[in-house]
Amino acid sequence: MRAPRRGTEEVAAPRVTAVVGLLVVFEMVSGFLQGSGPALVPAVQDWQSISASQAQWYMAVQFLAAAVGVPVLGRLGDLYGHRLLVRISLVCVAAGTVLVALAPNLTVLLLGRALMGPLAALLPLEIGLVRDRLDLDGARRAVGLLVGALTLGSLLGHGLAGPLLVLTGGVQATLCVLAAIACACVALSYCAIPESRTRAPGRMDWTGALLLGLALLLFLGTTARGANWGWTSPLTLGGLALALALLAWWIRLERDRPHALVDVQAVAHPRSAPFYVSGFVFGAVMLGGQAVGISYIAASPADEGYGFGLTTWEISAWGAVPHVLAFAGASMVARVAARTGYPRVLLLAFALMAAGNVGLIAGHTTLALFALASAVSGFGMGLALGGLPTLIAERSTPDRTASATAVYNNLKTLGGSLAGAGSAVVLGSLVVRGTDVPALSAYLTIWGLGSLLCVVALMLQVLTSRQAVAPGAAKNRRSDSRPHSDAHTRGG
Known part of the structure; x- marks a missing residue:
């Protein structure tokens, strides 16, 4: 790992201050998109003419995609650069919001929501970036601002989704506004954000990522359906047992790998x-x-x-x-x-x-x-x-x-x-x-x-x-x- 030269650090300091501001914008938008989701579920249900159980998957699919994708995106950020993965995550989110806004059916709608899963990866990637580019005190202040922006964005999304729905006159128009905001963040990510300098050694552990993803999907999917299947039913208990077995296998596998997905x-x-x-x-x-x-x-x-x-x-x-x-x-x-x-x-x-x-x-x-x-x-x-x-x-x-x-x-x-x-x-x-x-x-x-x-x-x-x-x-x-x-x- 190469240490930066002191002169370079002094020149870069003002620029890093601006970077924190841009990352705060991304987190506020992330919170807004996540906070507005539950409030728009009834309107989406009417728009797509779907049942209550199908509407439940409107929220669950993004939740599952985030659980699987966040560790992968975090590790890729450590390997290849946090700014690069922030941009890739924002592109995925923007594509997802566009698909959701223009979805002709439930399948496309759920695909769009799955592509919005990387919203949850933004904060870990941004923390990696600010820790690399700022000193300890600056990084601590930056993390507080990022988390505060996420919280504020979630509050605004929850509170303003209803008025925005009334103002635009329909849920599809509201979703188009959200898509436009997400696309604007992609463009903003190319403005004055330096890349992190530290790189992790090794390569991506795709086997570990696949096994962890299967375990999490099985576990979270089973808990999401447990109330309908019955918590003591063989289907629920079997799903949870298999998920835990896969997780134990994954832990054993990761302990023996020199460049594991998770240390x-x-x-x-x-x-x-x-x-x-x-x-x-x-x-x-x-x-x-x-x-x-x-x-x-x-x-x-x-x-x-x-x-x-x-x-x-x-x-x-x-x-x-x-x-x-x-x-x-x-x-x-x-x-x-x-x-x-x-x-x-x-x-x-x-x-x-x-x-x-x-x-x-x-x-x-x-x-x-x-x-x-x-x-x-x-x-x-x-x-x-x-x-x-x-x-x-x-x-x-x-x-x-x-x-x-x-x-x-x-x-x-x-x-x-x-x-x-x-x-x-x-x-x-x-x-x-x-x-x-x-x-x-x-x-x-x-x-x-x-x-x-x-x-x-x-x-x-x-x-x-x-x-x-x-x-x-x-x-x-x-x-x-x-x-x-x-x-x-x-x-x-």
Whole structure:
């Protein structure tokens, strides 16, 4: 790995500042496209004349494509350059949005949504780029801005999809607007973005990529259909067992490869593993709890005996509260960490998320208290959104930044998938006697489990906090963030 000359670094500094701004634009657009997706599902369903189960795949296919594609794109970015793969990802996304907007049938529609899967790869690739081009403090600030932009974009996409639909007069026109925005990002990616300089040794592990993709597709596809098949049915249990067997085979294969898709030993190292586990927990609490909260506040006290009976626009306004606080937390994480250190930021993040879930239980009869608890939890999520990928990137070797962050992203997604399936089981099992309506105890159980998971992650942060690099010493110890000393000798 060749170190850049000092003179070149000084000349490039102003340009790198502009690069961060462009990457922030990409993340805001990424969030907007992802946030607007769920809000447009009913309109897409009417436009394409498809059933509710078919419409479910409108969201699921992008989710599956992201799970399979993110590790591959992250590793390719480490091998061939992060800017190149950012551009390729943006081209795929733009092509996908165009196909979705012009889709004559369901097949083309789903193909377009699958091509939008690389949206989830943008952040890991961008983290790899800023870590390579900026110093430690600059990279930390940049990651906070990127995560904050993604959060803000998601909030705007969720809130503005409806008004945009009304303004354009139809869902196809709305989708064309989104496609135009995505295509504009492709053109913007050719403006003043320098390529990363560090390259990982070796070549692409396509066998590992294929095996991991099959395992993830089988696992996520089975959990997505588990509620319809029955969680104890032979089809569901067999699918999950086969997925886990493939995953175990993949781990064994990756451990013996010199240039593996994922550095399994680095992920399992005591300096890194707690943060990956925390990412899984974070995904379970954040992604798995969103639908549960919306379902609860939409319930009517007169009918179900709990909830607040909010209307659609009131639900949207309530949903904006944790999103706004998450944006604030993600944007502030670098400044907070400069004073306390990132390990303490994560301690605060999971403490707030645990307190927020407890607050949902305590305030489930009062809307103001319920909203306050959601706000507390949202701020903690924002801190975790900015803090976890930053620490994971810093604890990886410079030539593995994008692929390491991609692994975190997938673990977060898997956590959300499992939590969503688990929540469905709880809501379907704890019901009002003689009906299929979830009982109040179901919601309280889910929030209690969420709080317990946050406490587990909090304990992990406490156990590893002594190993964390102190903020004042981090500038001179960037290379010491490697999980193990032979990282470069084995490609990673």
